[in-house]
Amino acid sequence: MTTARNAAIDRIRREQTLARKTELLARAEELPDDEEALIPDERLELIFACCHPALAPEAQVALTLSLVGGLETPEIARAFLVPEATLAQRLVRAKRKIRDAGIPLRVPAEHLLPERLRLVLATIYLVFNAGYGPPVRRELCGEAIRLAAVLATLMPDEAEAHGLHALLLLQDARRDARVSSAGELVLLERQDRSLWDADEIEQGTRALERALSLRRPGAYQLQAAIASLHYEEPADWAQIALLYSRLAELSPSPVVELNRAVAVAMADGPESGLEIVDRLTGLERYHLWHSTRADFLRRLGRDEEATAAYSRALELAPSETERTFLRDRLAASV
Amino acid sequence: MQYLLLIHDDEAQWGDMPEDERNAVYAEYGTYTEELQSRGILVGANQLQPSGTATVVHVEDGKTLTTDGPFAETKEVLGGYYLIDVDTLDEALEWAAKIPSARYGHIEVRPIVMRQAEVAS
Numbered sequence: 001m002t003t004a005r006n007a008a009i010d011r012i013r014r015e016q017t018l019a020r021k022t023e024l025l026a027r028a029e030e031l032p033d034d035e036e037a038l039i040p041d042e043r044l045e046l047i048f049a050c051c052h053p054a055l056a057p058e059a060q061v062a063l064t065l066s067l068v069g070g071l072e073t074p075e076i077a078r079a080f081l082v083p084e085a086t087l088a089q090r091l092v093r094a095k096r097k098i099r100d101a102g103i104p105l106r107v108p109a110e111h112l113l114p115e116r117l118r119l120v121l122a123t124i125y126l127v128f129n130a131g132y133g134p135p136v137r138r139e140l141c142g143e144a145i146r147l148a149a150v151l152a153t154l155m156p157d158e159a160e161a162h163g164l165h166a167l168l169l170l171q172d173a174r175r176d177a178r179v180s181s182a183g184e185l186v187l188l189e190r191q192d193r194s195l196w197d198a199d200e201i202e203q204g205t206r207a208l209e210r211a212l213s214l215r216r217p218g219a220y221q222l223q224a225a226i227a228s229l230h231y232e233e234p235a236d237w238a239q240i241a242l243l244y245s246r247l248a249e250l251s252p253s254p255v256v257e258l259n260r261a262v263a264v265a266m267a268d269g270p271e272s273g274l275e276i277v278d279r280l281t282g283l284e285r286y287h288l289w290h291s292t293r294a295d296f297l298r299r300l301g302r303d304e305e306a307t308a309a310y311s312r313a314l315e316l317a318p319s320e321t322e323r324t325f326l327r328d329r330l331a332a333s334v
Numbered sequence: 335m336q337y338l339l340l341i342h343d344d345e346a347q348w349g350d351m352p353e354d355e356r357n358a359v360y361a362e363y364g365t366y367t368e369e370l371q372s373r374g375i376l377v378g379a380n381q382l383q384p385s386g387t388a389t390v391v392h393v394e395d396g397k398t399l400t401t402d403g404p405f406a407e408t409k410e411v412l413g414g415y416y417l418i419d420v421d422t423l424d425e426a427l428e429w430a431a432k433i434p435s436a437r438y439g440h441i442e443v444r445p446i447v448m449r450q451a452e453v454a455s
Contacts, residue, residue, distance in 0.1 A: 052423075054427070102422045102423045103423050104423065106422075112428075
């Protein structure tokens with residue numbers, strides 16, 4: 001009885017796998033030609049193997065870039081600022097684990113898929129952010145966008161795959177405007193709009209529409225929607241603040257709250273923004289918390305407190321680009 | 335592929351458990367083992383005596399040193415194991431998560447080294 005039922009289940013599973021593979025192959029033909037791309041459905045299986053939770057997160061990223069993205073070991077090592085030998089060893093160990101521990105080269109079973117897909121999306125976003133800088137590393141951003149596009153094409157029913165693809169395109173579209181020729185960060189409202197990549201904004205908007213049409217909201221879609229609203233003139237800050245509240249419900253984090261504070265300040269004035277920022281805890285060592293506070297204080301005419309907050313932000317800022325930006329702000333506030 | 339599912343848990347917690355709850359967990363273990371058997375993936379399984387009964391042996395310069403106690407003094411100790419034969423790590427991980435002690439302690443999943451002859455057979 002049990003055996004018969006199990007056999008029936010196995011057969012159904014096999015048929016489903018076959019159906020899925022046939023579908024994947026059909027869809028693969030729609031993908032743009034990529035000079036050294038593997039067969040796309042194999043790429044999908046590889047992505048899931050590379051982002052398997054049995055591998056350490058840093059190994060997941062390195063493997064994805066190496067096996068799926070086709071990047072050379074020295075390139076990946078440079079991007080993540082680790083010695084080449086360390087990265088090479090990390091890759092060897094991870095590949096060995098895939099082989100010896102029996103990590104499957106396949107798209108996970110339906111009931112495992114949501115959690116596994118979450119890991120894949122997170123890895124791709126990590127790759128993008130490593131390239132977004134400053135300092136900017138174009139090849140990583142480009143690679144992340146390509147990976148997100150492959151994923152969205154091969155898993156067309158996954159709203160968050162389209163959401164991530166949209167988010168990356170919409171963020172990348174600002175790449176030339178957000179850093180000045182001198183390598184300095186440029187605030188969104190001061191960016192030269194003619195440097196925004198209109199083509200990428202359009203592609204991102206289309207990806208976002210596809211995601212939203214699936215009616216399964218998620219954190220990447222919300223962030224993409226926020227990014228897309230930033231491109232409108234004038235930006236609807238009340239709407240942006242609302243989307244940040246939704247995002248905070250979905251994935252609560254003080255950084256999301258900080259962003260919400262900025263939107264609320266734009267919609268309702270710096271007083272309301274400052275109220276949110278001052279309620280936040282755990283960001284004392286985060287330079288953007290201090291610089292956001294500083295900005296609100298400056299706009300409220302509380303110059304002395306603003307100067308103190310800019311100085312603290314300057315001490316904590318991780319990159320020269322950001323320090324230069326803060327130094328200018330500090331000079332302007334005294 | 336064969337995987338050893340090593341059950342690590344806190345013996346004190348196990349001892350402090352009310353009897354009816356402990357019996358319920360034992361019954362759950364029984365059902366779990368039967369399921370592995372009926373699917374033909376169980377290779378072997380055993381519960382170990384408490385770690386207080388463990389003895390550690392080490393040989394140095396041909397001399398055997400025998401000491402009391404488990405190899406590592408940790409809160410969670412090896413309490414038993416299942417040896418299963420499944421196709422991939424994903425399946426092994428799913429079976430590991432179904433072990434009742436996964437809720438109380440941790441299950442370490444270790445692939446078994448298969449010699450060429452065994453792989454071929």
